[in-house]
Amino acid sequence: MSSLADQLLKSGLVSKQAARSAQSEKRKKQKQKKKKGTVEKTELQLELEQAAAAQKQKDEALNEARKAATAEKEHQERVKQIILRNAVKEIEGEVEYKFTYDKVIKSLWVTAKIQQDLVKGLLAVVTFDERFYVVLDQVAQRLNTIDSDAVVLLHEKSAATQAEIEEEDPYAGYEIPDDLMW
Numbered sequence: 001m002s003s004l005a006d007q008l009l010k011s012g013l014v015s016k017q018a019a020r021s022a023q024s025e026k027r028k029k030q031k032q033k034k035k036k037g038t039v040e041k042t043e044l045q046l047e048l049e050q051a052a053a054a055q056k057q058k059d060e061a062l063n064e065a066r067k068a069a070t071a072e073k074e075h076q077e078r079v080k081q082i083i084l085r086n087a088v089k090e091i092e093g094e095v096e097y098k099f100t101y102d103k104v105i106k107s108l109w110v111t112a113k114i115q116q117d118l119v120k121g122l123l124a125v126v127t128f129d130e131r132f133y134v135v136l137d138q139v140a141q142r143l144n145t146i147d148s149d150a151v152v153l154l155h156e157k158s159a160a161t162q163a164e165i166e167e168e169d170p171y172a173g174y175e176i177p178d179d180l181m182w
Contacts, residue, residue, distance in 0.1 A: 005019045005022065005023065075146075075147070078146065079128060079143065079146060079147050079150050080128050080129070082139065082142070082143060082146070083126055083128045083133050083135065083139075083143070083150065084128075084133075086135045086136060086139040087133040087134065087135055088114065088123065088133075088134045088135060088136075091108070091110045091111065091114050091134050092109060092110070092111075093109055093110045093111030093112065093114065093115075094109065094111075094112075095109070095110055095111065095112050095114075095115045096108075096109055096110075097109075097110050097114075097115050097118055099125060099152065099153045101127065101132075101152050106132065108125070108132055108134070110134070114134060118134070118153070118155070119155065120155070121137055121154070121155035121156055122136070122137055123135065123136060123137060124136070124137050124139075124140030124151060124152075124153060124154040124155075125151075125152045125153040125154075126139075126140055126143055126150050126151050126152055127150060127152050128150060132152065137154060140154045141154070
């Protein structure tokens, strides 16, 4: 039985020169394959490689989006934890304290002491999950560095308030000696 090339030559579809050049190309490819261990890539292989590269880029973009979503969720959980741990308990009272939030006037019913502390800047109003909490000013300042959107209201302390805080310090009259060894 003869080869396909011989059959094509006999039928006249291919010239002798074309058959020789095809055979020569075939030998060169086989020789190159033995020599280098590689074969020229076909169009299908190139398409597969391009599809794999596109899929890899898509996967990397998806992973980045997942990482960003996870980081945002962790950030929100951190803010929530800080607020819930440091929220002042039992603020409910008979005095209405009004403040603005997103260009809307909101109000909290608090005790007179808490209202005074809010005005003086000793306490602050923060929000999380559309609820309002009252926390100490140090906590609000810390939250402000983490997430400024969480802090709704924080008055700055006046000089009189600072002096009042210093007067209330029970250890204000006791000086620490310079030569104190711990």
